[in-house]
Amino acid sequence: MDIIKKLKNxxxxxxxxxxxxENSVTVQLFMRWGYRIEKNWYGFDLGPVPxxxxxxxxEFLEYIETQDPGFKILQQKVKYGQYRCYLQFSENLxxxxxxxxxxxxxxxxxWLFSKKLIY
Numbered sequence: 234m235d236i237i238k239k240l241k242n243x244x245x246x247x248x249x250x251x252x253x254x255e256n257s258v259t260v261q262l263f264m265r266w267g268y269r270i271e272k273n274w275y276g277f278d279l280g281p282v283p284x285x286x287x288x289x290x291x292e293f294l295e296y297i298e299t300q301d302p303g304f305k306i307l308q309q310k311v312k313y314g315q316y317r318c319y320l321q322f323s324e325n326l327x328x329x330x331x332x333x334x335x336x337x338x339x340x341x342x343x344w345l346f347s348k349k350l351i352y
Contacts (some may be wrong), residue, residue, distance in 0.1 A: 236296045237340045240289055249347040253284040259286050262309065266294055271305040271321055278310045280352075286316070286345060293318075293341055300334060301326050315346035 262277045270276035279286065279334075290309065297304055303323035310317050318338045322331050 235337075236293065236333040236338055237344065240292060240341075241344065244285055244289055247283050247285055247345075249283060249349040252281040252349075254281070257286060258282050258287045258290075259352075262290060265291060266306055269294075269304065269306045271307055274305075274307045276306060276308065278308075279316075280311055280350075282316075282350065284309060289341075289345065290316075291319075293333075293337075298333060300330060304333070311350055312344055314348055316342050316352065318342060 234258050259277045259279045262279070281307065294306075297320065303326075305321040307319040307321055308317070309319070318341065320334075321337070322334070
């Protein structure tokens with residue numbers, strides 16, 4: 234099953250009226266994935282977002298790890314109300330797989346958007 238469809242099915246409702254503490258999701262993701270952040274990159278800086286984003290992003294990164302065990306996180310942020318995901322793939326990762334993952338990232342970025350997150 235496609236990872237984004239699976240996540241959308243599991244997390245059907247995202248309540249953008251209830252945003253979590255400004256650092257909670259960022260801190261939780263940093264604690265879980267900090268070892269994957271590439272040197273001299275930001276890592277995570279999401280600001281106030283619904284806490285369910287932690288679960289969605291965490292499960293998505295777990296999926297990425299199964300596809301590319303050597304991937305690095307460059308930056309995960311919210312820009313103009315939309316989640317942005319920047320990763321670095323392993324040098325030996327097949328180009329078709331990179332393209333597939335990039336399509337999934339794009340789909341995830343389009344899903345995790347709300348005008349309420351524009352500040």
